[in-house]
Amino acid sequence: MNPRLLAPLVALVLGTLAAVWFVQTYERVPGKERVPASGEARLREFLAAERFAARMGLPGRELRSLVDLDALPAAGVLLMPSRRQAIDPPRVAQLVAWVRSGGHLIAEAELLGVEDPLLGALGVEREAQAPAAKPLVAEVDGRALTVAIRSRMALRTATKAPLQAGGQLVSFPHGKGRVTAATSLDFARNDFIGEHDHAELFWKLVTLAPASSLQVFFRPERLSLWKLLRERALPVLVAGVFLLAFWLWRIAPRFGPLAPDPPPARRRLLDHLRASGRYLWTEGLRGRLALAARDAALRR
Numbered sequence: 001m002n003p004r005l006l007a008p009l010v011a012l013v014l015g016t017l018a019a020v021w022f023v024q025t026y027e028r029v030p031g032k033e034r035v036p037a038s039g040e041a042r043l044r045e046f047l048a049a050e051r052f053a054a055r056m057g058l059p060g061r062e063l064r065s066l067v068d069l070d071a072l073p074a075a076g077v078l079l080m081p082s083r084r085q086a087i088d089p090p091r092v093a094q095l096v097a098w099v100r101s102g103g104h105l106i107a108e109a110e111l112l113g114v115e116d117p118l119l120g121a122l123g124v125e126r127e128a129q130a131p132a133a134k135p136l137v138a139e140v141d142g143r144a145l146t147v148a149i150r151s152r153m154a155l156r157t158a159t160k161a162p163l164q165a166g167g168q169l170v171s172f173p174h175g176k177g178r179v180t181a182a183t184s185l186d187f188a189r190n191d192f193i194g195e196h197d198h199a200e201l202f203w204k205l206v207t208l209a210p211a212s213s214l215q216v217f218f219r220p221e222r223l224s225l226w227k228l229l230r231e232r233a234l235p236v237l238v239a240g241v242f243l244l245a246f247w248l249w250r251i252a253p254r255f256g257p258l259a260p261d262p263p264p265a266r267r268r269l270l271d272h273l274r275a276s277g278r279y280l281w282t283e284g285l286r287g288r289l290a291l292a293a294r295d296a297a298l299r300r
Contacts, residue, residue: 041190046079046216048190049202053214056203060214066091073213075102077206080118080217081185082108089117096121100175104209108185112153122174124181129154129167135196138165140204145197151183163208171208178209 041047050060058077063069069091072078078095087095095118099105109126110116116126135148140163147165154167163171163180171180187198206214229237280289 044218045081045189046185048193049079049188050214050216052193052199052203053206058206058211058214060216062216062218064218069095069217072098072103072215075210076213076215077104077106077209077211078215078217079185079188080105080107082110084110084118084217085115087118092117092121099177099179102176102209104178104180104206104211106180106182106185106205109153109155109181109183119181122179122181123158124170124179125156125158126153126183127156128152136165136168138163138169138201140201140208143204145201145204147187147198147201148192148196149182149184149187153183155181155183157181171205180205180208 044050044062050062053060066086066088069087072095078098095105099122105122107119109119109124112126112128116124119126129152131150131152135146138145138147147169149165149168151168155170156167157170157172159172163169168184169180169182171178173179186192187196188202193199193202277289280286
């Protein structure tokens, strides 16, 4: 066999064996990759819950201002997340009266150390508690539902709550209406409603009392120029910082010992004559220079 063909043939055989081994060892399987929310879902954290309720026949809308809280339907469900310090005491009393007259409030408790006048007026107290190590079980209509609520506090009510899940979720009647309080409403948010029995739990809670519509209190985030630039133009910001630093370094004065002045040099007579000639030329006395040159030529 030609020695020149031996090396390519050996390489081909080894490559074929490696390909066969790879195909026999590995197989292609589908994989799941969590993609962060984008577009409308990033701004509306309960968008999936709203659309789920709409498909189940319960229309919903968002309340984008405090004024919308003044016109709640008599038999409706209000989903209210935390960080609602903008609600003034008169509106808190108005919400309590709305619940007492037949409304259903599903509220998320504020963090420990933050005042929560709404749940306080409804008789719900908060206390510190170690987070649960495993998902909780909530019994709704005789069905055990698994729910994962990760929180370091528990809820206590003055009256006995027929529905509760390890102190993380309590639901009890209040007047003609109903109050459902949870340490976290993550089970109804876009990122977690598809896990465990969260979707079924959300629907069971919404339908605990006859409801005509679902209202979601929308808490718009404050517009931030820095956040917008960080999300949309981070490479441009980094490049701008480097260019600014380079420009400052370029124009910054150099510090160090002063360089000595060069010793004065004695100029020649020809340098003075050239300087005089440039001065007369720039001052428009070209004719005088021409006459002097002509006289010098004639004398020679």
